Amino acid sequence: MSTAATAGALTAGTLRRAAESPGFLSPTGVEITFLLVGLVTLGAAVVTVTTRQLVHAALWLVVALGGLAIEYLLLTAEFIAWVQVLIYVGSVVVLLLFGLMLTRAPIGRSPDADSGNRPVALAVAVVAAGALVWVVVDAFRTTWIDLDGAPSGTTEVTGASLFQHWVLPFEALSVLLLAALVGAIVLSRKANAGSEPGASGEPGAPGVKDTAPPGTATGVTRARRDQEGDR
Amino acid sequence: MTDVLDVALRLLVVFVVFLTFPLLVGQTEHKVMAHMQGRVGPMYAGGFHGWAQLIADGVKFAQKEDVVPAGADRRIFQLAPAVALLPYLLVLLAIPIGPGEGAVGQVLDAGVFFVLAVMGVGVLGSLMAGWASANKFSLLGGLRTAAQLLAYELPMLLTAASVAMAAGTVSLVGILDAFEWWWLPWQITGALVFFVAGLAELQRPPFDMPVADSEIIFGAYTEYTGLRFALFLLAEYAGIVVLCGLTTVLFLGGWHGPWGADGLGWVWTLLKTAVLAFVVIWLRVSYPRMREDQLQKFAWTLLVPLALAQIALTGVVKVVFL
Numbered sequence: 001m002s003t004a005a006t007a008g009a010l011t012a013g014t015l016r017r018a019a020e021s022p023g024f025l026s027p028t029g030v031e032i033t034f035l036l037v038g039l040v041t042l043g044a045a046v047v048t049v050t051t052r053q054l055v056h057a058a059l060w061l062v063v064a065l066g067g068l069a070i071e072y073l074l075l076t077a078e079f080i081a082w083v084q085v086l087i088y089v090g091s092v093v094v095l096l097l098f099g100l101m102l103t104r105a106p107i108g109r110s111p112d113a114d115s116g117n118r119p120v121a122l123a124v125a126v127v128a129a130g131a132l133v134w135v136v137v138d139a140f141r142t143t144w145i146d147l148d149g150a151p152s153g154t155t156e157v158t159g160a161s162l163f164q165h166w167v168l169p170f171e172a173l174s175v176l177l178l179a180a181l182v183g184a185i186v187l188s189r190k191a192n193a194g195s196e197p198g199a200s201g202e203p204g205a206p207g208v209k210d211t212a213p214p215g216t217a218t219g220v221t222r223a224r225r226d227q228e229g230d231r
Numbered sequence: 232m233t234d235v236l237d238v239a240l241r242l243l244v245v246f247v248v249f250l251t252f253p254l255l256v257g258q259t260e261h262k263v264m265a266h267m268q269g270r271v272g273p274m275y276a277g278g279f280h281g282w283a284q285l286i287a288d289g290v291k292f293a294q295k296e297d298v299v300p301a302g303a304d305r306r307i308f309q310l311a312p313a314v315a316l317l318p319y320l321l322v323l324l325a326i327p328i329g330p331g332e333g334a335v336g337q338v339l340d341a342g343v344f345f346v347l348a349v350m351g352v353g354v355l356g357s358l359m360a361g362w363a364s365a366n367k368f369s370l371l372g373g374l375r376t377a378a379q380l381l382a383y384e385l386p387m388l389l390t391a392a393s394v395a396m397a398a399g400t401v402s403l404v405g406i407l408d409a410f411e412w413w414w415l416p417w418q419i420t421g422a423l424v425f426f427v428a429g430l431a432e433l434q435r436p437p438f439d440m441p442v443a444d445s446e447i448i449f450g451a452y453t454e455y456t457g458l459r460f461a462l463f464l465l466a467e468y469a470g471i472v473v474l475c476g477l478t479t480v481l482f483l484g485g486w487h488g489p490w491g492a493d494g495l496g497w498v499w500t501l502l503k504t505a506v507l508a509f510v511v512i513w514l515r516v517s518y519p520r521m522r523e524d525q526l527q528k529f530a531w532t533l534l535v536p537l538a539l540a541q542i543a544l545t546g547v548v549k550v551v552f553l
Contacts, residue, residue: 094381098358105362
């Protein structure tokens, strides 16, 4: 009896809130687009982690990240959207593809690329998605972006809030990145010194023979070594 | 209704520019190279200086068989030219050609970020082509493309950031509105770095190691024939138009001119862009190709420090004198 009453109260509350909020029951074009792009993004993300072709996974990741950028645009966060394209699609994916091509990127399936962790990965993904959806929906259920009002996601607004209210996290992040940078240099130096005398091949590029002549690896590493020497 | 018409008209104009300007640059390249190297080439098609040869070439490309290698990844191989070409069309939308909001395809709040981000996407096309061709030379070309992009994206971004700092905005229209003539000497280092890094990103000589035709037979495009190959070539020339237009807008004042700026702004923009395009062609004729390690060294040990110095200079001048 009491459960039915609470359920009724909950439904009534949700309905009332839905009626108060603009356009929840009569979706606008923006909302429909948002939903469709979201579905495409989700689909691309699922294909990214399930496909057995390595380079295809990287390219589907491009679709997923691009879809996210469009979602940011639809949420009026223009600056974040273009930064997303610049950093993730333009740099991270290129770096990923570069790494794949340099090591092993066969055309067709690569069945040995499976680590056998599918069930665990699925569990983690479901739990993470569930937690995020729950928290975000709960936090922003009644928040609506006023499309006709002052722009809320422009570079100016983003910059002002970033450098007025969030300076400390911003600087902490840059220190973190600096630490990563120094760490990368230290690691690469060590590897370089270890393989210096009489080393014919670089241990960093094992699978090169599958796809490219060995000259590739030595050419690139020689260039890298030249840089290191200059530094 | 007028809004729809306005948008449609703008899109149409940008599309026409996208279709004609790269061809103009291509034809100019044929002729300028021919005269600089004293080998005039086909001079009869169409009459004056053989202008119709370009159309004949286009017809030839369209007639050729579209071959996909048996070992290739078919869909990615076929998709790659579109990925290489379309970003430049999008970038053209954001480049202002004259003063006011009427002379740009679409006013974007974060214009600088938009153009640099979308230009970076175009390189994915070369990478896809290089990988999907199932050819060692293509893969080498793809690898070199990626290495080059990673090296030259940074100085390009840094110098663009310097201009954005000077103008106090990242909108291309806003940057042009804030432009003063003395920005030219102030930002000259940045301009050179930006232009050179852009050339490298387009893989134009002397930075054409990824396509080096005499070593790795055109790199990522080795296996391409017919129309798809022509699309890659078109992407290269569209890239020249975009790079020259961007350098004009960011560093050379766009529609600002020493005289007659009223109503003639677009002439200045086009003139500056054309001169820069000529320089791009000139460099191709006069400089030998750089080696792969020289390319990397050039970016990391010269361009990046220069770009950082430019940012420091911009910051100091902005704080102390303005």
